[in-house]
Every structure is written in C-alpha cells, then in structure tokens.
Amino acid sequence: MSLTADVLAHGILPGIAAGFLVAGLSVTAMSLGGLVAGLVVALGAGALSRATGGREDSTLAALYLVALALGVVMISMGAGSVELTNLLFGSVLGVDDPALLMMAGVATLTLLALALAWRPLVLECFDPSFAAAERAGGGLWHMLFMGLVVLNVLAAFQALGTLMAVGLMMLPAVASRHWARGVGGMAYAASSIAILSSVAGILASYHLDVPTGPAVVLAAGLAWLVSVLAGPVEGVLARVLRRRHLAG
Amino acid sequence: MSGAIRLRDVTLSHERHPAVHHLSGEFAPGSLTAVVGPNGAGKTTLLRAIAGLHPLDEGRIEWPEGRIALLPQMSALDRSFPIACLDVALLGHWSRTGAFRAIGASERARAETALEAVGLGGFSRRPVGSLSAGQFQRLLFARLLVQDAPIILLDEPFNAVDARTAADLLRLVREWHGQGRTVIAVLHDLDLVRREFPETLLLARDPIAWGGTEEALGAANRMRARMMAEGWDAAAVPCERAA
Numbered sequence: 160m161s162l163t164a165d166v167l168a169h170g171i172l173p174g175i176a177a178g179f180l181v182a183g184l185s186v187t188a189m190s191l192g193g194l195v196a197g198l199v200v201a202l203g204a205g206a207l208s209r210a211t212g213g214r215e216d217s218t219l220a221a222l223y224l225v226a227l228a229l230g231v232v233m234i235s236m237g238a239g240s241v242e243l244t245n246l247l248f249g250s251v252l253g254v255d256d257p258a259l260l261m262m263a264g265v266a267t268l269t270l271l272a273l274a275l276a277w278r279p280l281v282l283e284c285f286d287p288s289f290a291a292a293e294r295a296g297g298g299l300w301h302m303l304f305m306g307l308v309v310l311n312v313l314a315a316f317q318a319l320g321t322l323m324a325v326g327l328m329m330l331p332a333v334a335s336r337h338w339a340r341g342v343g344g345m346a347y348a349a350s351s352i353a354i355l356s357s358v359a360g361i362l363a364s365y366h367l368d369v370p371t372g373p374a375v376v377l378a379a380g381l382a383w384l385v386s387v388l389a390g391p392v393e394g395v396l397a398r399v400l401r402r403r404h405l406a407g
Numbered sequence: 408m409s410g411a412i413r414l415r416d417v418t419l420s421h422e423r424h425p426a427v428h429h430l431s432g433e434f435a436p437g438s439l440t441a442v443v444g445p446n447g448a449g450k451t452t453l454l455r456a457i458a459g460l461h462p463l464d465e466g467r468i469e470w471p472e473g474r475i476a477l478l479p480q481m482s483a484l485d486r487s488f489p490i491a492c493l494d495v496a497l498l499g500h501w502s503r504t505g506a507f508r509a510i511g512a513s514e515r516a517r518a519e520t521a522l523e524a525v526g527l528g529g530f531s532r533r534p535v536g537s538l539s540a541g542q543f544q545r546l547l548f549a550r551l552l553v554q555d556a557p558i559i560l561l562d563e564p565f566n567a568v569d570a571r572t573a574a575d576l577l578r579l580v581r582e583w584h585g586q587g588r589t590v591i592a593v594l595h596d597l598d599l600v601r602r603e604f605p606e607t608l609l610l611a612r613d614p615i616a617w618g619g620t621e622e623a624l625g626a627a628n629r630m631r632a633r634m635m636a637e638g639w640d641a642a643a644v645p646c647e648r649a650a
Contacts, residue, residue, distance in 0.1 A: 279506040282498060285488040288479045289550075292458050293501045300506075340534045342489045 167305070168312045168325040169223045170200030172230025175246060175316065180237045186257045190313055197309035200226065202302070230321070249320030249372035251361055258317040265314035269307050276300050281342055323372030327353060330379035337390025352382045410471030411435050412457060412558070412589065417466035418646075419452050425464070425646070426452040428613045434591060436471065439584040441604035441620065442593045444632055448611045450593040451480065454560045457591070474502055476556035478547055480563050486535060486543060493531035495546055496521050499553025521552035526575055541572035548576055559583055561592040565599070577603060597624060611635035 174196025178188035200222060234243050245253060254262075273280075282290045283297040290297035308328075315324035335348035360375030367374075389396050412434040419427040426449035434440055442450045455461040457468060458477040496518035497510055504510055522530060525545040535543060544564065551559060561580070565573040581603070583590050594600050600607060600620060607623040609615040611632040616623035 276506070281490065281494075282501070284485065285490055285495075286479070286484050286498070288455075288460065288477070288483050289498065289501075291460050292475070292477045295501060295506065336489075340489055340536075341491055345489060 167197055167201055167308050168316075168321055168328075169227040169230070171197040171309065171312055171316070172246075172321045173226055173233060175321065176230045176233035176237075179242075179246070180233060186255070186261070186317070190261065193313045193316070194309065196226075197313060198306065201305040201309055244370070245320070246316070247320045247322045248370045249316065249318050249323055251318045251364060251371035254317050262314045262318070265310045269311060272303065272307055276303055280304060319372035319375060320370075323376050326372075326376030327357065327379055330376065330383045331356065334379075334383040334386035334390070337386040337392050337394050340392055352379065352386070356382050411469075412471065413469040415466050415469070417453075417456065417468060418464040419449065419456050419461055420464045421452070425449075425612055427456070427610065428646075429466070430610075430614045431466075432608070432614070432617045434589055436589055437584070437587045438606055439580070439590045439604055440592070440606040440608060441600040442591060442608045442610060443595070443597065443600060443624070444610035444615075448632070450610055451562055453610065454562050454591065454593060458560055471558075473557035474554070475558040475560060476551050476554040478551060478559070478561045478564055481540065481544060481547070481567065484547075486538075488535065490535055491531065492522060492527060492533050492535060492538070492546055492549075493518055495535060496549045496553055499550040499555075502554070518549070518553055521549040522546075524552055525549045525579070541568040544568050544576065545572060548579055552579070556588075558589045559591070561590070563593050563595070565594070565596065600624065 171193035174192035174194070175189045176192070177196070178185070178190070178192030181188055181192075203222075231243065231247075234246060279290070279295055279297065279300040282295055283300055287297055289295075311328070312321070312324045315327065319327060331349040331352035332345070334352050335345040338348035339345045356378035357375055360378035361371060363369070363378065364371040364374035386394070388394060391397060414430050414432055417427060417430045418425055426447075428449075430453070442453065444450055452461055454477065456463060458475050459470075460477075493515075497514065499518070499521070500510065500514050504514070519528075519531065522528060525548045527542065527545050527549060530538075530542075530546075535546065538546060544567075548564075564576060564580075568576070577599075580590060580592070592604070594604075601624065604620055606618065607620040608617045609623050609628055609632055611634075613635055615632045615635065616625075616628045
C-alpha cells in the first residue's frame with residue numbers, strides 16, 4: 160500500500176507538468192493534468208501487472224521512477240528551479256483560495272466516501288478471496304480507494320509538493336499501529352497525528368523559513384519516532400518496562 | 408437441501424497449461440467428498456472454479472440453487488490485519504448484510520454463538536494477529552457457521568492445526584454432513600479420508616478416480632496418480648481431445 164501511494168503521488172507529476180506547460184501556474188490546469196495522469200497510473204498499474212503476470216510491486220516501482228523522471232524533465236523544460244522546487248516540495252504561501260477550496264472539498268468527499276466504503280474496504284484488505292466468493296465487488300472498492308488516493312495527493316501537492324505529500328499519508332498511518340489494535344482506532348490515531356504534525360510543521364516552516372512540505376513530513380516523522388518509542392502497542396518503552404506476565 | 412453440482416468436461420488452466428483436465432461428474436446433494444491428489448494436481452483450482460473464482464477453459468459447471476461458502480487456504484489471508492475475532496465471524500453475514508446494511512443484535516448473537524461453538528468463546532475482542540494457526544482456523548470455521556450455506560468447500564482445512572483442533576473441526580464437518588449440506592474438502596491425510604469421507608475424487612490433473620473412497624484410493628489408482636503428476640511440460644502442444 161505504501162508503495163502504491165508513492166507511485167500515485169509521483170505518477171501525477173507528469174500530468175501536473177503538462178498542465179503547467181500548457182497554462183502556466185494555474186491550479187485548474189495542473190490539477191486536471193494531475194487527475195488524468197493519476198487515474199491512468201492507478202488503473203494502468205493494476206491492469207499492467209495482471210496482464211504481464213509480474214509482481215505488482217515491481218511494476219509499480221518501475222512506473223514511479225519513470226513518472227518522477229518524466230515529470231522533472233517536463234517541468235525543467237518550461238520553468239526555472241524555483242517552480243520546480245515548489246512543485247516537488249510545496250510552498251504553503253502559494254496556496255490561494257481555489258487551492259484551499261479544493262483541499263477542503265477533497266477532504267470532505269474523502270471522509271464521506273471512506274465512511275460509506277469502510278466495510279468492503281476492510282474486507283478486501285483482510286480476505287480478498289472471501290470478498291470475491293461473496294461477490295462483494297472488492298475490485299471496484301479498491302478502484303474507488305485508488306481514486307481517493309489520487310484526489311488527495313492532488314489536493315496536497317499545492318501545499319506539500321508531490322514528493323512530500325506521500326509522507327503525510329504514510330507516516331501517521333505507520334505511527335498509528337503503535338496506538339491501537341483495531342483498524343478503526345488506527346484511523347483515529349492516524350488522523351490525529353496528521354493534524355498535529357501539519358499544524359506543527361506549518362508553524363515551523365513559517366518561523367524557521369524552511370519549505371513547508373519537508374517541515375510537515377519531519378513533524379510527522381517525529382510523531383512516528385515518539386510512537387515507536389512510547390506507543391502503548393508494541394512500543395520500545397513498553398517492552399523495556401516489561402510488566403510481569405499474567406497468570407493465565 | 409440442494410441439487411447436485413455437475414461438472415461437464417471441465418478443463419481449468421494456468422497460462423494454458425491444464426491444472427484440471429477434462430473432468431466430468433457430479434457432487435450429489437448432501438454428499439461428503441474428499442478431493443485428494445499430489446501437490447499441483449489442481450485441487451485448489453477445482454475448488455476455486457466451483458466457487459466461481461476461476462474461469463473455465465472448457466466445459467461447464469452446473470450449480471444448484473443456494474449459496475456456496477469457501478474456506479480458503481489459511482495462507483491466502485492477511486493474518487496480521489488489525490481486525491477483531493468477532494468482526495471476522497460477522498463477515499459470515501455478508502450475503503445478507505452486504506456492504507451497507509446494519510448488523511444488529513441478532514447477527515451479533517449468532518456470531519458470538521458461532522465463536523463459542525468452535526471453542527473461541529471470550530475471544531470476541533481479540534485481534535486476529537494474536538491467534539495461533541489452529542485458533543485462526545477455528546475462527547474461519549466460525550465464519551462458515553455464520554454463513555450457513557448449503558454447499559461448503561474446504562481447502563486443506565486441517566493443515567497446520569494440532570490433533571485436538573482437527574478433531575473439533577472434523578466434528579463440525581460431520582454435523583454439516585448430518586444436516587444434509589454438500590461438503591467438498593481438499594485433503595492430504597489419506598487415513599482421515601478413509602475414516603471420515605464416504606466419497607473421494609482422486610485428481611492428478613486428469614481425473615484418476617471418483618466414487619466410493621475405498622475403491623477410489625486403491626493401490627492401482629494411487630500409483631497412477633503419482634505417475635500423472637510429473638508436472639509442467641514446457642513443450643506441451645495444444646490438447647487435441649475433443650471438448
């Protein structure tokens with residue numbers, strides 16, 4: 160899953176670059192380009208690995224490297240290094256009203272869609288062959304989820320940049336494993352960690368004058384480190400301060 | 408409880424190499440059949456095809472009315488997934504609740520009862536990651552109980568479980584047979600098959616024998632199965648046998 164998010168995040172870069180080459184720094188054009196590219200990559204990766212019989216992760220890794228390189232080359236053809244840095248690493252000061260509205264819209268849509276698709280998504284992750292045997296439409300839900308990932312990466316790239324957007328997706332999710340044992344609790348933990356690290360990262364970025372994307376991801380990384388050390392579920396500290404085993 | 412599952416000249420393949428080759432016959436309603444054969448003989452593929460999960464290369468399968476419940480091989484599941492035992496048992500209600508319908512007190516009660524029936528009472532809130540292989544298999548049987556399907560397919564149900572767990576699970580299989588459900592199980596333990604399963608399908612890509620267990624598992628048949636299972640012929644030519 161983490162690799163999939165990586166691929167989608169970098170997969171949208173050529174699309175964004177194409178939008179940028181055609182229309183300049185326009186949110187609409189870049190988002191449209193990114194959306195098309197992201198959906199092509201999302202649907203293409205699955206189909207490609209099925210058709211070639213290759214392992215999905217090697218196909219994904221190949222796609223992601225090619226897409227990243229292609230995107231960087233395309234942007235470099237039309238712009239200087241400042242724009243390139245902004246697209247790759249984000250600049251929160253570049254977020255204007257349309258971009259803000261898009262982020263809020265995508266966040267709302269994602270929350271609703273996840274609430275609706277929660278049960279089939281959990282089933283598809285846990286036991287895909289049961290899902291298939293029960294005709295639960297697992298593939299369709301999987302596609303919906305991929306679509307949501309594309310939309311979220313797209314909404315995030317303005318502020319965080321395409322390289323850093325995945326960080327905010329993955330780190331809180333990885334950290335949440337140390338705070339809850341159920342997938343529901345993990346979702347709450349991950350959201351909380353993401354919110355905290357976003358606020359902390361943006362403040363740090365403003366006051367210390369560092370790029371926003373890396374600042375937010377570093378904050379999330381710090382949260383992950385704290386979780387690994389001090390989280391109640393399989394945390395390092397819990398292991399060191401081992402309590403006496405139970406009687407039965 | 409339901410009609411027969413009829414196979415008519417069924418061929419199933421992986422990349423054109425047949426895994427099950429020209430198989431015809433039927434699983435009578437209420438029958439208890441073991442599917443036996445060497446590794447790579449197409450047993451799992453056959454179960455998946457009966458469950459509608461593997462495309463037919465040739466031939467056809469006629470299904471009776473009624474739902475089919477499949478117990479996949481344990482290795483096909485993500486056993487580290489953060490999900491509680493009760494939730495897994497509740498998945499058995501899927502054909503009635505689907506993705507959206509509410510799960511109420513009666514569904515919950517049935518799932519709890521099923522957990523108790525497989526010896527996992529009190530495990531409701533435990534995450535599946537904390538279960539042993541045997542306990543996990545018990546959990547999957549609880550889901551089968553909740554599914555309550557007239558046709559039950561079991562893929563290596565007693566692999567990697569201890570003798571007591573196997574005995575407990577076997578008792579459930581006997582109960583299902585007594586209730587008139589059609590049960591088909593892929594198995595490797597021939598002594599167990601001779602003891603508990605009235606019918607046997609001996610498969611080695613080509614069907615070797617299908618019928619009463621004692622006869623199907625005779626020495627000549629088993630020898631033939633061993634000879635057939637030589638494996639993957641990279642230079643195989645298209646099969647000429649008429650469909």
